[in-house]
Amino acid sequence: ELKVEQNPLFLSMQEGKNYTIYCNYSTTSDRLYWYRQDPGKSLESLFVLLSNGAVKQEGRLMASLDTKARLSTLHITAAVHDLSATYFCAVDKSGNEKLTFGTGTRLTIIP
Amino acid sequence: DVKVTQSSRYLVKRTGEKVFLECVQDMDHENMFWYRQDPGLGLRLIYFSYDVKMKEKGDIPEGYSVSREKKERFSLILESASTNQTSMYLCASAVVRSREGQGEQFFGPGTRLTVL
Numbered sequence A: 001e002l003k004v005e006q007n008p009l010f011l012s013m014q015e016g017k018n019y020t021i022y023c024n025y026s027t028t029s030d031r032l033y034w035y036r037q038d039p040g041k042s043l044e045s046l047f048v049l050l051s052n053g054a055v056k057q058e059g060r061l062m063a064s065l066d067t068k069a070r071l072s073t074l075h076i077t078a079a080v081h082d083l084s085a086t087y088f089c090a091v092d093k094s095g096n097e098k099l100t101f102g103t104g105t106r107l108t109i110i111p
Numbered sequence B: 001d002v003k004v005t006q007s008s009r010y011l012v013k014r015t016g017e018k019v020f021l022e023c024v025q026d027m028d029h030e031n032m033f034w035y036r037q038d039p040g041l042g043l044r045l046i047y048f049s050y051d052v053k054m055k056e057k058g059d060i061p062e063g064y065s066v067s068r069e070k071k072e073r074f075s076l077i078l079e080s081a082s083t084n085q086t087s088m089y090l091c092a093s094a095v096v097r098s099r100e101g102q103g104e105q106f107f108g109p110g111t112r113l114t115v116l
Helices: none
Strands: A004-007 A010-014 A019-025 A029-037 A043-049 A055-058 A061-066 A071-076 A085-093 A099-101 A105-110 B004-006 B010-013 B019-025 B031-038 B042-051 B054-057 B064-070 B073-078 B087-094 B111-115
Touching: A004 A085, A010 A019, A019 A029, A019 A085, A029 A071, A043 A055, A043 A061, A043 A071, A071 A085, A085 B042, A099 B042, B004 B087, B010 B019, B019 B031, B019 B087, B019 B111, B031 B064, B031 B073, B042 B064, B042 B073, B054 B064, B073 B087
Parallel strands: A010 A105, B010 B111
Antiparallel strands: A004 A019, A019 A071, A029 A043, A029 A085, A055 A061, A061 A071, A085 A099, A085 A105, B004 B019, B019 B073, B031 B042, B031 B087, B042 B054, B064 B073, B087 B111
């Protein structure tokens, strides 16, 4: 059974600081996804990581994938209040159409 | 842009009622999914459909059924609603992996269902 673990589950950080969210998964996978969810809203796709060593950046967010370690990171640089949200990683078991989601990291940026 | 719509944002039903949640996507995606989202549990897959009239159970199918009569529409049915089915329900669609595309799922706005 594929398990996806995120940590931390809750993160409160000051504006301007850097931090990293970690996503570990238990079985071989060739695709990893990061989503953002604002309170009361649905999930919005942030990044799709398709291969080992993949790195993608959008604004203050950067995601990377290490398939050998079964680890993805979402790095936040110089956080701003607008980044406050819950972030989910999701993994699909190789060859499978379905995704398994992590439990999410609720990020709060404090002014 | 992909658009996934759900029939209701908020729904209140009574125990024992039959409940229909509708989802429509406009991008000709083969795959459609129903999830429920509960605090601390993340998203859990209820059912998945990869084609018209085709379905596959997810991780928590008990108490639910689905219907896909047209490619763009995927319905979730609660045959006899119970209080433990109070939750946020999210529908998603995706291109099948064998087609061009990265396999990401696109989500609808969600339906917050309360069963009294």
